[in-house]
Amino acid sequence: MAEHVQTAPTRDPHPAYPVGLRLAGRRVVVVGGGQVAQRRLPALIAAGADIVLVSPSAKPSVEAMATAGEIRWERRRYEEGDLDGAWYVLVASSDPDANRTASAEAERARVWCVRSDDAEAATAWTPATGRSDGVTVAVLTGRDPRRSAAVRDAVVEGLRDGTLAAPRHRAPTPTNTRTGAGEAPENPQPPTVALVGGGPGDPDLITVRGRRLLAQADVVIADRLGPRDLLDELPPHVEVIDAAKIPYGRAMAQEAINEALIEHARAGKAVVRLKGGDPFVFGRGMEEAHALAAAGIACTVVPGISSSISVPGAVGIPVTHRGVAHEFTVVSGHVAPDDARSLVDWAALARLRGTLVVLMGVDKIGPIARALVEHGKAPGTPVALIQEGTTAAQRRVDATLATVAEVVRAEGVRPPAVIVIGEVVALGDGG
Known part of the structure; x- marks a missing residue:
């Protein structure tokens, strides 16, 4: 019985030499206005090339590029001399004779030529690009x-x-050999901070951009409500600073957070401020952005999925629904309705027919429910409290405005919890 021998794949003795073409302002000729041109033209336009399309016809999307002035369209078959002054040519027509003619002219003129119909006859190949x-x-x-x-x-x-880490190069801060103090490098990277909304808690619900910036970070200043599981994925060199504002417990003053952001950014480090939900939805993100701007530090804001809509959705409650609620309102419940510091018009909210979502309101839900009922909201209005939404510890507790204060005490509902008030509660899984 013959022995089966597995041979290794044959290696190309002359692999293609990779290179990036800088085509801005340079003449590029595209032969053919079909599907290949439709796919390749946007990248050539983005590269700033001076594009001439030679083709008797073109797909509507290609014609739209010509109409918009992004390319010049010669509505005819390819002719000798069309490559005069060209740096690069894409041959992609359905006319074999035109393709061969253009390819031959490119060879004579020493113009790099990509052919969609015959890769072997081409002098250049288009890579798969992203x-x-x-x-x-x-x-x-x-x-x-x-x-x-x-x-x-x-x-x-x-x-x-962010699963493939590619940190940006940052020039290190040199040390003064006499004093040991850090000195600014001759060409320092401008300091930047990213305010990243981490979403409602499930690490899979952070945005792609937020996760990528975390992978590039040197310092992460994290809130308790951010996706904590992602911190375990950070490389060992990343410094993690706990900025948790834990209810009923210790808190890192906002001024100290601002100072930490500025200090580490000025040291040339990539700083990420990781927050729960969205930075600008009761997240004090604008306070931090203002502090950074005053210090001359650039700030990137990465929006996050707000818990006000994602957490109700996680338990099957839509904040709007046809025929039930045409609006939803998100309010902070961290101060009671009768508190002089409250900026919420509870009387106006009681008159609305839509959904009311209360954040940071667990310990004030009794006064909030009473205020809504006093201003005309029906005592039997459904209420849902979702604790630790989207995490493994998620749980939902249902009540009404008349019973919610007692239910919270009896069930031991604790922050963080999102409170949903309105008829949409009855549509959810627990209704």
């Missing part, structure tokens, strides 16, 4: 375009979701 956060990923696997695309997708996805 982009993420200023990085261009281009993959060539010889004559296997599907593999090129698969590798490209894996790398781009890793960059986007």
Whole structure:
């Protein structure tokens, strides 16, 4: 019986040499206005190329590019001389004779030529290309375009979701040999801070951009309500600072948080301020942005999924529903309705027919419910309290405005919890 011998794949003795073309302002000729042109033209336009399309006809989307002035369209067959002054040519027509003519002229003129109909006859190949956060990923696997695309997708996805860490280069702060003090580098990176909304708690619900910035961070200043599980994924060198404002417990003063953000950014470190929900929904994000601006530090705001809509959704409660609620209102319940510091018009809220979502209101739910009923809300209005929403500890407790204060005490509901008031509660899984 013959022995089966598995041979290794044959290596290309002359693999393609990868290079990035800087085509801004340079003449590029595209032959053919079909599907290939439709796919390739946007990248050439983005590169700033001076594009001439030579084709008797074109797909509507390609024609729209010409109408918008992004490309020039010669509505005819390819002719000798069309490559005069060109730096690059994409041959992608359905006319074999035109393709061969253009390719031959490109060879004579020493113009790099990509051919969609015959890769072997081409002098250049288009890689599978993807982009993420200023990085261009281009993959060539010889004559296997599907593999090129698969590798490209894996790398781009890793960059986007932060599973493939690619920290930006930052010049280190040199140390004064006499004093040991840090000195500013000659060409320092401008200090920046990212205010990242981490979503309602489930680490899978942070945005792709937020996760990527976490992977690039040197310092993370994190709230308790941020997706804490993501902190375990950070490399050992990342400094994590606990800025938790824990109800009924210790708190890091906002001024101290601002100072920490500024201090670490000025040291040339990539700083991420990781918050729960969205930075600008009761997250004091604007206070931090103002402090950074006053210190001359650039700030990037990465929106997050607010717990006001995601947590009710996680237990099957829609904050709006056709025929039930045409609006929803989100309010802070951290001060009682009769508190002089309250900025909420509870009388107006009681008159609304839509959904009311209360954040940070567990310990004030009794006075809140009484105020709503006193101003005309029906005592039997359904209420749902969702504690630790979207996390493994999530639980839902249902009540009405008349019973909610007692139910909270009896069930031991504690922060963080999102409170939903309105008829939509009855539509959810626990209604």
